[in-house]
Amino acid sequence: MTEEFEGMEQLRKIRAGDVRTASRLIRNLEDELPEAKSAIRRIFPHTGRAHVVGITGSPGAGKSTLVDALIASFRKREKTVGVLAVDPTSPFTGGAILGDRIRMQRHAEDPGVFVRSLATRGALGGLSKAVGDAVHVMDVMGKDLILVETVGTGQQEVEIINHSHTVIVVLVPGMGDEIQAIKAGIMEIADIFVINKADRDGSHQLESELMSMLNMVPEFQGGWRPPIVRIGNCFEPGPFGESLEELAAVIGDHYRRLVETDLLGDRMRRKTMVEIHEALRDAILAPILKEMTESGEMEEIAGRLLRKETDPYTIAAEVARRRLK
Amino acid sequence: MAEKKIRIMVAKPGLDGHDRGARILARCFRDAGFEVIYTGCHQTPEQIAAAAIQEDVDIVGLSCLSGAHRYLFPRVVEILKEKGAADITVIGGGIIPDQDFPSLYDAGIKAIFTPGAPLDTIVQWVRTNVQPRNE
Ligand code: B12
Ligand SMILES: Nc1nc2c(ncn2[C@@H]2O[C@H](COP(=O)(O)OP(=O)(O)OP(=O)(O)O)[C@@H](O)[C@H]2O)c(=O)[nH]1
Ligand SMILES: [Mg+2]
Numbered sequence: 001m002t003e004e005f006e007g008m009e010q011l012r013k014i015r016a017g018d019v020r021t022a023s024r025l026i027r028n029l030e031d032e033l034p035e036a037k038s039a040i041r042r043i044f045p046h047t048g049r050a051h052v053v054g055i056t057g058s059p060g061a062g063k064s065t066l067v068d069a070l071i072a073s074f075r076k077r078e079k080t081v082g083v084l085a086v087d088p089t090s091p092f093t094g095g096a097i098l099g100d101r102i103r104m105q106r107h108a109e110d111p112g113v114f115v116r117s118l119a120t121r122g123a124l125g126g127l128s129k130a131v132g133d134a135v136h137v138m139d140v141m142g143k144d145l146i147l148v149e150t151v152g153t154g155q156q157e158v159e160i161i162n163h164s165h166t167v168i169v170v171l172v173p174g175m176g177d178e179i180q181a182i183k184a185g186i187m188e189i190a191d192i193f194v195i196n197k198a199d200r201d202g203s204h205q206l207e208s209e210l211m212s213m214l215n216m217v218p219e220f221q222g223g224w225r226p227p228i229v230r231i232g233n234c235f236e237p238g239p240f241g242e243s244l245e246e247l248a249a250v251i252g253d254h255y256r257r258l259v260e261t262d263l264l265g266d267r268m269r270r271k272t273m274v275e276i277h278e279a280l281r282d283a284i285l286a287p288i289l290k291e292m293t294e295s296g297e298m299e300e301i302a303g304r305l306l307r308k309e310t311d312p313y314t315i316a317a318e319v320a321r322r323r324l325k
Numbered sequence: 326m327a328e329k330k331i332r333i334m335v336a337k338p339g340l341d342g343h344d345r346g347a348r349i350l351a352r353c354f355r356d357a358g359f360e361v362i363y364t365g366c367h368q369t370p371e372q373i374a375a376a377a378i379q380e381d382v383d384i385v386g387l388s389c390l391s392g393a394h395r396y397l398f399p400r401v402v403e404i405l406k407e408k409g410a411a412d413i414t415v416i417g418g419g420i421i422p423d424q425d426f427p428s429l430y431d432a433g434i435k436a437i438f439t440p441g442a443p444l445d446t447i448v449q450w451v452r453t454n455v456q457p458r459n460e
Contacts, residue, residue: 020410023381027458031329094328095355101376102365108372108379115379119330119360 003038011042017141019114025137026116029130040133043140048268050082050139051255052146054160056126056186057170059152062196064103065234066170067147069241071107073248074145082138082146083115086127096120100149114138125159126150132163132275153186161189162274165267166254168247170194171210173202187213190226191254194247198230222261224254288323329457331359332382336373337366338401341391346419350386350447357448370397374404377413384414384455394421399432406433412459416450418442 013021028036055063064085071081085100098117107113116138118128127150128134138146150160161167169190193210195203210228220226229247232239258264292298304310335351337344344366351363362380364373377385385405387398398417405413417429418438426437435454438447 019379020381023379024458027332027381031457089360090355093356093358094330095358096360097351097355098360098362098380101362101380105364105368105372105376108375115376117360117362117380 003035007038007042010039011046011140014043014137014140015046015142017111022114022137022141023116026118026130026134029133029137030118030121030128032129036133040136043136047136047139050135050143050146051166051251052135052139052148052164053251054148054150054164054167055170056150056153056157056160056167056189057194057196058172061152061170061172062231062234063149063152063170064100066168066194066196066231066247067100067149068104068107069234069244070147070248070251071104071113073241073244075107075110075112077248079144080112080142081114082141082143083113083149084118084131084134084138084146085115085149086118086120086131086151088151089119089121091122094121114141114143120151123159124157126153126157127159127163129278132271132278135163158186158189162271165258165264166191166251168192168194168251170196171206172197173200173206191224192247192250193226193228195228195230197233198243199233199236203230222257222263224257224261224263284324288319292319331384331451331455331457332362332380333359333451333455334362334364334373334377334380334382334385335388336364336368336376336385337388338368338370338373338397339389339391339393340367341389341393341419342366343388343390343419346390347388349444350388350418353444353448354386354451357452359451370400370404373401374408374410377405378408378410382413383457383459384416384451387415387417388419389417389421390419392420394419395425395428398429398434402433414455414459418447 010021014025025036025039055067057063067083074081083104087096087098087100089096096119098119101115101117104115118131118134120128123129131148135146148160148164150157167189169186171193195206207228214225227250229243229250231243231247234240258267301315305312333354335347337347351361354361362382364376373385385401387401389397394417402415405411414435415433416436417434421437421439429437436450
């Protein structure tokens with residue numbers, strides 16, 4: 001079989017929704033196999049249909065529980081759902097426990113739901129490097145909605161903004177200086193705020209602090225003021241279900257607003273920019289670094305730097321002059 | 326190119342709540358550098374097989390201390406085969422009497438570990454018998 005034929009076959013299977021083929025391609029992307037790049041070349045023209053929703057928030061905020069509940073409510077609306085759930089890789093062993101899935105296992109047998117766990121493998125932005133392309137894969141499978149759960153985040157892990165159309169920031173009361181954390185970074189990326197475990201003390205205070213912060217924003221892009229949705233205790237199915245319906249509706253509203261105001265194009269362009277940067281880095285920088293490492297030049301440069309014979313900027317200029325004619 | 330990693334699922338089939346061993350194993354596989362998908366207790370064989378396929382794991386580890394392994398373990402192998410995923414290795418552990426070993430091996434369970442099995446023996450077995458993507 002020719003490579004071309006195998007590639008077309010792979011594309012056909014993924015477009016038909018074949019889970020094994022899709023999951024294996026995602027794995028090839030994680031492992032950065034060369035053939036994964038050609039696969040993305042083939043599927044790329046077919047992407048752009050799905051609504052991509054990012055879910056972020058501090059560790060244990062209830063993101064996975066929320067994703068599980070959202071799957072259920074979108075399935076009720078007869079939407080197919082893809083989930084990419086990211087958990088951290090241990091920097092010491094390179095291994096990872098991917099535990100988000102535990103909360104979503106009741107959907108395991110539903111052919112309209114595809115849950116795939118990813119490890120960060122050293123990526124710092126709260127996601128895995130493969131997540132952008134994995135979203136493309138699920139998109140081409142025909143998933144209407146793709147939910148991307150980040151690792152539990154602090155203030156800096158805002159990479160999710162580059163990969164989603166709608167970002168949900170999950171907050172919980174009683175974690176101390178919540179607002180402090182949101183001010184620095186996470187605040188700017190939210191399209192929807194969820195106050196989770198709203199049955200707990202402090203949820204009203206958190207809500208009013210959020211409100212007063214939003215009141216200070218002079219103007220919202222596309223006139224969308226991020227709504228605050230209170231989600232009750234997940235162990236009380238009635239009220240929990242109701243607030244979930246509200247959240248699902250707000251997610252739909254946001255998507256419609258993006259389409260109406262052409263902000264969707266903006267969001268897609270943002271992702272494209274990131275993809276170009278990554279692709280250029282892989283195509284131009286990575287081979288140079290590889291060669292410099294393998295030839296021992298890197299070691300030699302490190303030595304010169306340590307002896308203060310030169311500085312990083314001079315080195316960079318030299319390498320650029322030599323390699324990028 | 327990034328490193329290829331073994332992806333392993335640890336699952337507890339049936340109505341068995343003894344999850345201490347499964348949790349210990351999940352951590353020990355992580356420490357061995359594997360990517361571990363832990364699906365928790367009370368899983369049906371159907372759920373376990375579906376999850377294994379969605380997650381593209383190389384190996385499924387089933388833990389059962391309730392005595393229901395004779396039905397549950399072979400069933401997982403069977404469903405994987407039906408779904409065209411016979412290449413996924415299945416192993417098991419827990420309270421499993423010696424006399425059940427032959428029939429489990431016959432059913433396609435590749436290895437069985439019982440209480441007291443040293444963790445490094447288990448990890449070593451996986452390293453020796455399973456390659457990422459079973460290549
Ligand atoms: C701790 C314990 C409990 C705890 C469980 C806590 C928890 N969250 O895990 C509690 C108190 C809750 C409990 C309850 C019960 N228990 Co209990 N329990 C035990 C006990 C004493 C130890 C189990 C344990 O944690 N071992 C430590 C871990 C690390 O070892 P492990 O799980 O065996 O795993 C090792 C190997 O087996 C192997 N392994 C296991 N799984 C896997 C999977 C893979 C893939 C691999 C590679 C290896 C592997 O590797 C591990 C490392 O060596 C055992 C007796 C015993 N000595 O095993 C009884 C035992 C398992 N319990 C038993 C019973 C009957 C019960 C109850 C029904 C009692 C009752 N009547 O209420 C309930 C049922 C609970 C339920 N919902 O299922 C019986 C089971 C009898 C049987 N199968 O025929 C046992 C054997 C006691 C006995 N001798 O009667 N139990
Ligand atoms: N009281 C209460 N507990 C909840 C609620 N939602 C989730 N939890 C609990 O919070 C814990 C963490 O939930 P997860 O959904 O795993 O949280 P997460 O944000 O995905 O966690 P990480 O992925 O590890 O960052 C679990 O023990 C849940 O049962 C809620 O609405 N109320
Ligand atoms: Mg989670």
